[in-house]
Amino acid sequence: MADWLTQVPESALAHLDGGRVDEVECLIADLSGVARGKAMPASKFAHQTHFYLPNSIFYQTITGEWADEAAQEEFTEPDMVLRPDYSTASAAPWTADTTLQVIHDAFDKAGEPVPYAPRNVLRRVMKLYEEKGWKPVVAPEMEFYLVARNIDPAKSIEAMVGRSGRPAAARQAYSISAVDEFGPVIDDIYDFAEEQGLEIDGITQEGGAGQLEINLRHGNPIKLADEIFYFKRLIREAALRHNCFATFMAKPIEGEPGSAMHIHHSVLSTSTGKNLFVAEDGGETDLFRHFIGGLQTYLSPATCVFAPYVNSFRRFVKDNAAPINLEWGRDNRTTAIRVPVASPEARRIENRLPGMDCNPYLGIAASLACGYIGMVKEVEPKPEYIGDAYHAEEELPRGVYAALEEFAAAQPLREVLGEHFCRVYEAVKLSEYDDFLRVISPWEREHLLLSV
Structure with missing residues (x-):
């Protein structure tokens, strides 16, 4: 050997x-x-x-x-x-x-x-936590679509045909029958994951036609980012075996929900191993509140990391399973920041903003950075939002340029992620957007060709 x-x-x-x-x-x-x-x-x-x-x-x-x-x-x-x-x-x-x-x-x-290698950016954020005696723990969720083969960019993406011979149906969230439609693909995903030593916590049908979610076990942020990096490849390979594509686009199909990479966070003490979001009496700590405060303050400037492409912003649609503001709430999936139902020991905070199209190393790094700044600066969150947060005011940047402008002005966030990385990232995103602006879309041809 x-x-x-x-x-x-x-x-x-x-x-x-x-x-x-x-x-x-x-x-x-x-x-x-x-x-x-x-x-x-x-x-x-x-x-x-x-x-x-x-x-x-x-x-x-x-x-x-x-x-x-x-x-x-x-x-x-x-x-x-x-x-x-x-x-x-x-x-x-x-x-x-x-x-x-x-x-x-x-x-x-x-x-x-x-400094601009994504794994190094995440490691930089992890080091800041370690210097405070904190150990961050994350649990990502992966949403994606299985779609019909599409080799013509001008053609709309369509749901894959399941084993019944019918196209996958929408609005079938948590349906076991819907999961069974993709049985051969899912079997290969399980087999590949086992061969690679990757642990799947569960697979569920989401709300879109052919949309699935894989939950991963909580653990070290770098290890989990590595796993998502590997998972994207193995899922694509499993799909290709069955004459379909797997896509991690944030919004691949018009009228269907987008695909997110929700990130659950907790922070442990490196000396005691205890969850720092839990007080001695089982209540919520100042660090818990400040982590939420950091997310509320800095998630918007970090949106360009969580939503890296023009397509990413199509996901932030009211009443369509994605946040439109930065409210927080307990067991409330209409908010961007959710505190799930859990025992005190498992208390965690979920960031629902990132799309599945973001780089997993950078998405996790930016999310942890926002919480870190909140804890260090003792940022207080707004009061918990009670009810449907889609009734609250929209707060997220509306597009790539707006997101990059906020990113450029967020000095505390840039210091945590590293200024050299931020400059390179901005330049790449602006170049991509310039490329996009050179393309004339079907919408423009349909509505402007003979009308303006």
């Missing part, structure tokens, strides 16, 4: 079943959460401690262009040093040969973490 295999999780060794690794995929997430990297023979991987990729992967937009920020720093594309985190080694069970995936961390040639 190669020395590096002694450092990988048991699930990766179990996948090998005493055999040998043929190939290793060396992965890192770019700003969009897209997997970048290299695939190489396992024999070569075994004899190297690192490899190189140009830093331009973090300046690349979702359309494949490069942001202006790269030119400002002179576009010489210097190499980064990528080092493997062997604890992330995971099977790629859909491949024809025996392949392991390994997530890498990015450093500059002086050995310093690259």
Whole structure:
């Protein structure tokens, strides 16, 4: 056995079943959460401690262009040093040969973490918590659609056809029969997840046609972000096996609910292990209130991270399972900030703003950053909202430009996430929006061609 295999999780060794690794995929997430990297023979991987990729992967937009920020720093594309985190080694069970995936961390040639690498941004936020004696715990929820194959961008996305031969139906939230329609795909999702050592807490049918939700067990934020990074790939691969697509777009189908990545948070004491949201008498602590206050104050400036594309903002529709303001409430799914029903030990705060299209490392980092600032600055929340929060005033930015303007002005948030990251992220998002503005949409042709 190669020395590096002694450092990988048991699930990766179990996948090998005493055999040998043929190939290793060396992965890192770019700003969009897209997997970048290299695939190489396992024999070569075994004899190297690192490899190189140009830093331009973090300046690349979702359309494949490069942001202006790269030119400002002179576009010489210097190499980064990528080092493997062997604890992330995971099977790629859909491949024809025996392949392991390994997530890498990015450093500059002086050995310093690259500040705009998403995993490093999350690690930066985690370090701030650790310095306070706090241990953040998160539990993400993943919503996505299984849709019919779509190879024509001009064609509307349609629900997939289930095993009954009928297109998936909408408005069937929590229906077991609806889940059964996607049985073969879900079976492969379970099988792939087991091979990769990923634990699923449950799968449910959501309100959209072909929309599913996977809940993950609570745990370390970096580990959970890694799992979402892996899950997106395995779900796509499972769907392709059954002649359909899996999409994590925030709003893929007109008239259907959007897909969210709700994040549940709690904060433990590193010295005692106790939930810092729980007082000695079982009541709610000042830190609990201040975390909510931080979310209410800084979620709006962080919206460009939670809603990174023009499509993302189509999700924030009144009465359609997504927040339109920053109210908070107990067991209230109309608010952006929800306190679920739970025992005192399991007390947590749910951020319902992020879309499933956001980068999981950045989404979790930004959400924890907002709560951190609230706790450090002792930000008091508004009174709890009682009733339907869709009756309250809309508060979220209405589009990419508005969101980026708020992000630019939120100095406390930028300090926590890192100014260098914020500049690169802004440049990439502005470049993407410029690309979008060059496209003439069907709506414009339908309503403006002969009428204006």
